[in-house]
Amino acid sequence: MPPKLIGPYRVMETLGSGGVGTVYRALDRRTNDPVALKLLSAGPALDTRAARRLAREYETLADLAHPNVVRVFDVGVFQGYPYLVMELIEGLTLRNYLDLRGAELLSPSGSFSSPRARALPDDSESWGDNEEDSDDEGGALPFNLAAFSEEEPSEVGFEAGPASVRALADAADEPDTGDPEDFDAGYEVPDPKVQLVERRIQEARTEDLNRPERMGRLKDAMLQVCEALAYIHGHGLVHRDLKPSNIMVDEDRQVRLMDFGLAKFLADDAGLTADGRMVGTFRYMSPEQILGEPLDARADLYSLGVILYELMTGRPPFDAKTPGSLWQQVLEVEPAPILGINLKGDPQLARVAHKLLRKEPDDRFQTAEEVYEALAE
Template structure:
């Protein structure tokens, strides 16, 4: 029987619960009745699909319900492995156009293989049910972590943010735009690996959202980029905005904007200024705050233009955090313990009446009250071994004695000897350098003029990689991506790729050579995205 940690959402009391207990427990601190995570309602146990088979997948238990799908735990009978099954609601399953797009983009997402993306096993339909079979993640979402533990520490949030950015980079390279990045879609395995979920389950623009529960609409709108709220097409930069909004919430404990309605929330994302992360999460490093601020720019052109660019920025943030952490650790590290030396002799009188007697430290090794700790630096170079031993005993005396103490004193004397030899060597090298400078000055003076300048270094050979025109390559790659996604009828992705070709690479040779084809493809994409007029059948006229 496993025990799991938790925290009361009302009083914050830490508690533990067992796997085998019922659906509710009482907080021992405030006596609040709490529903256990992962427990389903009694009505959910009567789900008609539990115990049934969809294709080669046996449905074992209900995991959760949402506005877009119901998720079950299942087992793939052919491979004997656990998996998760996501089944479309009946309202969406009856829409042939939505089902076709759902299957097409899910298959495209299945082609993306990345350790930070949920692996899709199968897409299909059985007995009228449309489903996706995917990797089962044993863990929790970042939304669950936020509810239980509160805001994430900056170093932990940075590690998760890097993994999410790597997942988006792989997906965007394959022409897949997530469109619904949020903490509940960022899953964490038991080993701490982040997995991005729900690739391919994109919402259809203009679809009736009445089938989606109000809570889910608001939950998604908390992280919705301004362009999507305004009905504009989403691209890779839209995912980056949602990622920034999600990690703003995870770092501060509050979303960038809050409102009572979806319309007000969408308006705030489009027009309102977000409170700086450094204000709501003062412990966040400034470099990480700058990254989140750029991700939350209203204009997509002012954000990071790709997930790869974001990853480069996050690596620089990580380096700065490591350096600042090392500096903080060095400044706060405890002083080294004193070396063991023979016990100090009793106070001895000085032959000089103006020099006070040197008293040994207290037997406990502590300094007398009101006495400052001597600085942890090496003693000054002694004039002789005898003086070095006296200085050593003065600075490091204590109650310890024995063989180890004698070795420590010997090591100290040896260090003094090495230091003297090093200083002598540095003096000799400095003298030689000075003589060389003087000789050079004399030579220049007698040569009757300034020394001849050295010939310029040869120009470095330009490699083939440097001669390679990156702009031409990018233009051709984006155009090919646009053609591929247009052929798959993924019009929004195709428009995003081709828009970049027309706006960023219009001066390239590739664009000028293929301008007619590019414009023809652009017209085709815009026509596909244009809303189709609805035709109504005229009522029969009365004779």
Template sequence: MPPKAIGPYRVLETLGSGGAGTVYRALDRRSNDEVALKLLSTGGPSLDDRAARRLAREFETLADLSHPNVVKVFEAGVHAGQPYLAMELIEGLTLRHYLDVSFNDLHTPTPASRGPLAIRRTEDDDFGSVDSPDEEEDDDVEDDGTFDLNAFAEEAPSEDLASFHGAGDDDSDSDGMLVVDPRRAAPRAAPQPSRPAAPKVADLNRPERMGKLKDAMLQVCEALAYIHGHGLVHRDLKPSNIMVDDDRQVRLMDFGLAKFLADDAGITADGKLVGTYRYMAPEQILGEPLDGRSDLYSLGVILYELLSGRPPFDAKTPHELWRQVLETEPPPLLALNLHGDPQLARVAHRLIRKEPDDRFQTAEEVYEALSE
């Protein structure tokens, strides 16, 4: 049962729920404006008042950010020991779904792919699902916030990324940040042969789709350049955190929430990871300090997926995925999509290099490379 009110906001309905918290459509009783209200989860007991207010003050700094490609944060506060964020309510499509529809269909979306800021029928494959408003409680995430590896092995094959999530595809919302300890011993399996791209991979190269993809990537670069210039790192960049509105304007959201969960909420033991596995840079897996180049790695994984129809690294367990990310090279993108864009393929491969120094160093550099 959602709360009736959170701070000065009257809760209207639940939009989505995940490991990072629950998002509500809410009405600001002061201005009568609707907002997306994200009540952040600590994954355990409520924070004490002092800690919660400190976190709220930190998130209030996000309210100073203003960029056309970044979702606006209005304010932060504390409700029952849990920090919350009030953000602008965006009607739009996730990046992947945006690429899968024609321009003529942008104003007639399907319910499964359309919705406000928080409704993201997600395709990010963080190896588990989280609750949507109309679904039963998800058993993939344990009460203590850790991931159930049994659910991990049941995910859909990665090739399905190229099937464009057609009718009947029950995507799950990977809004949440999942927690796994990378220090657990895991068998070192031999590298598995790469799976071939899906038969529909040729559809990835439709001129309309490629134009939309390139334009969206340029806008994401502008958003990343802005937040990196303010000393922020997104830490959990993935297609479901990239929305496209009716005006085809890209909006980046949820930056900083992974840091909140890992560093401040106290729900992780030393050495545990928080984030979406598939898009983690090697340095994030290793628990090393992150900077903007870690976001650029995630952007490279996104670009690789959207060009080839499959992720650069494909595994059945988190540990095997991390081993591949740290030790192996991805299949050449143009071997998976023979008629893919060579320039975009070169950009993707450089972005996902193991060492940060070997990647593009800034989002501005990526923008220039995409513009060539």
């Protein structure tokens, strides 16, 4: 059972759980507004890296306001459990949204008829390439909150602010350290037979990918993502972890860019962490991100190109059995032509995707505004 109260927030129900925490629908008792509250595990199970990312996400987004960027409201520690409070977004990840057919989009009540995705992506996705758009709701909790349900709601142990989250992480662990070899541990080796079946299924799906109604939704969503990127880039931020599971679409078909736990200000060295560890999700990393070079907005645009390529072909531009092999392809190999995989794909969208995937940042679109204009042609 979840806790009844977390600071000023009344927990209503569980929205989803992941490797490091659980997301709840909650009510802010001060305003009576519904919110999404992500509660991390505590004690020996505390993921200190996730806790620091939680504080960073709050500090990154606290002063931002854009219709296509998720809003955050609060961060702190409740009885040893770090939490983040943000805008409640009930909808689907971008990939799941585009997988729906027209009849499935709306229920009689006007909301998505398909199961809703969790309001916050699982933090663990950012540290491996096996990126999935899971819509799991509820399920077994990764840590035991049963004791809280047996006690009367209490404010004891409640502390707000990003400093409290960092202090908890510092007390539980040394500052983040890591080894590039750690990335191999989370990389799933594809089965060749499974890959062959998937490719054959993909060939049969190209007609489904090109449904006019789906392509209209794809272009509209990409335009909204461009607006979100233009806004954050204009505020000196690089997202660094752009992928379909970090893009949500609500029942009004409004896109929200999510999960800014890896975001960096352009004034900082946005390539590596302080200890030299690479950050991001393997499949969506730009060449300069792989090389650990300082990043600018064009790294996010490369990731946008990977997303567009995937959504037009049903497969990633690069695929390999190991991270090293994947990175070698990203650095040295040109992706297969989209229109060679999807013969009836949209030529203009294909051109945009391929330009976004150029190896050299100078050869790509230079701003999200330029991408928007190209998509709108």
